[in-house]
Amino acid sequence: MGARAYNFGAGPAMMPDPVIEQIAREWQDFRDEGYSALELGHRSEPFADILTRAKADLRELLAVPESHHILFLHGGATPHFAMVPLNLAREGQSADYIHTGYWSDKAMAEAASLVRVRIAASAADSEFDRVPDPSGWQLDPQAAYVHICANETIGGVEYATCPDTGAVPLVADMSSNILSQPLDVARFGLIYAGAQKNIGPAGLAIVIIRDDLLGRARAQLPSVMNYARHVECDSMYNTPATFMIWVAGLVFQYVKKEGGVAEMARRNAAKSRLLYDVLDGSNLYTNRIQPASRSRMNVPFFLREPRLESRFFDGARRRGLLNLKGHRAAGGARASLYNAMPLDGARALADYMTEFERRYG
Numbered sequence: 001m002g003a004r005a006y007n008f009g010a011g012p013a014m015m016p017d018p019v020i021e022q023i024a025r026e027w028q029d030f031r032d033e034g035y036s037a038l039e040l041g042h043r044s045e046p047f048a049d050i051l052t053r054a055k056a057d058l059r060e061l062l063a064v065p066e067s068h069h070i071l072f073l074h075g076g077a078t079p080h081f082a083m084v085p086l087n088l089a090r091e092g093q094s095a096d097y098i099h100t101g102y103w104s105d106k107a108m109a110e111a112a113s114l115v116r117v118r119i120a121a122s123a124a125d126s127e128f129d130r131v132p133d134p135s136g137w138q139l140d141p142q143a144a145y146v147h148i149c150a151n152e153t154i155g156g157v158e159y160a161t162c163p164d165t166g167a168v169p170l171v172a173d174m175s176s177n178i179l180s181q182p183l184d185v186a187r188f189g190l191i192y193a194g195a196q197k198n199i200g201p202a203g204l205a206i207v208i209i210r211d212d213l214l215g216r217a218r219a220q221l222p223s224v225m226n227y228a229r230h231v232e233c234d235s236m237y238n239t240p241a242t243f244m245i246w247v248a249g250l251v252f253q254y255v256k257k258e259g260g261v262a263e264m265a266r267r268n269a270a271k272s273r274l275l276y277d278v279l280d281g282s283n284l285y286t287n288r289i290q291p292a293s294r295s296r297m298n299v300p301f302f303l304r305e306p307r308l309e310s311r312f313f314d315g316a317r318r319r320g321l322l323n324l325k326g327h328r329a330a331g332g333a334r335a336s337l338y339n340a341m342p343l344d345g346a347r348a349l350a351d352y353m354t355e356f357e358r359r360y361g
């Protein structure tokens with residue numbers, strides 16, 4: 001086996017070492033029961049315990065109030081681009097979207113045939129270099145909900161504060177920054193997140209939904225797309241993603257042990273500061289995002305000399321700094337710094353970038 005690398009990929013992303021080690025131990029012999037973790041039956045006692053504990057730990061970590069339900073669903077974040085309008089908006093109603101880049105765009109495009117999409121604010125005019133100032137949002141008090149992407153994984157734009165949408169439910173795609181900092185969940189009507197960035201393996205989604213939003217779903221909505229149905233069934237409408245939920249639960253326990261989301265926030269700020277400091281002091285690298293909207297999770301940057309890119313990536317790989325290529329839609333480079341990325345990983349990358357610039361800049 002090779003040495004443990006620092007994986008800066010945007011997702012499926014790096015997982016904490018103690019979790020990987022525990023999976024390796026129990027992969028073959030789950031809790032010394034004589035069967036593999038993959039064979040765990042969803043109606044078995046150990047799984048009931050795993051699901052209950054995972055929910056309780058997530059509730060504790062994010063201080064999720066009793067008014068909100070927690071779901072573990074299949075299929076990652078993308079199904080919710082459609083499920084949100086189908087569950088929260090009446091036929092003919094409109095919903096407000098804040099357009100901040102690639103993922104909010106995807107959510108809007110999918111919703112467009114299901115609800116009247118109003119763009120209440122957009123940063124398209126400034127090439128998505130910021131979160132539009134909430135004081136300028138044109139919100140409709142009649143909207144079914146307001147949708148935001150809390151962290152644009154590709155563009156590297158993150159909300160610094162939670163916007164106030166009054167009585168209109170706030171819906172947030174938190175795929176790439178859930179669990180990265182404390183959160184006032186009471187301010188959200190619905191939060192959804194694919195697990196593969198900050199929590200666990202791909203294919204799982206976490207949904208946190210306020211109780212009074214259940215029961216707004218359209219008639220004839222298939223059960224598998226109906227949040228109320230999933231709440232009734234406690235995430236077991238069909239066979240849940242047993243293995244992935246177990247792993248997500250291990251990550252929750254890890255985060256708790258490390259000091260919770262407040263400690264994650266402290267570390268994430270320190271890691272991202274290391275990289276932004278290099279970028280700000282550099283003549284070789286650029287990042288176009290306005291400082292107030294910079295993501296702590298995904299740091300995209302470009303080399304002023306694109307011909308140096310492949311040399312940059314090759315040198316990084318030789319040092320065990322992996323998956324730094326930017327998204328295919330964006331180009332350039334991107335370093336993702338989710339909870340599982342240690343401070344030493346961010347420091348190794350910052351040092352490498354500085355050295356590379358000294359040599360080739």
Ligand SMILES: *Cc1c(COP(=O)(O)O)cnc(C)c1O
Binds near residue numbers: 075103152175
């Ligand atoms: C990765 C990502 C998605 C897509 O997640 P899937 O699990 O592939 O559906 C959606 N939104 C954001 C913000 C993401 O980072």
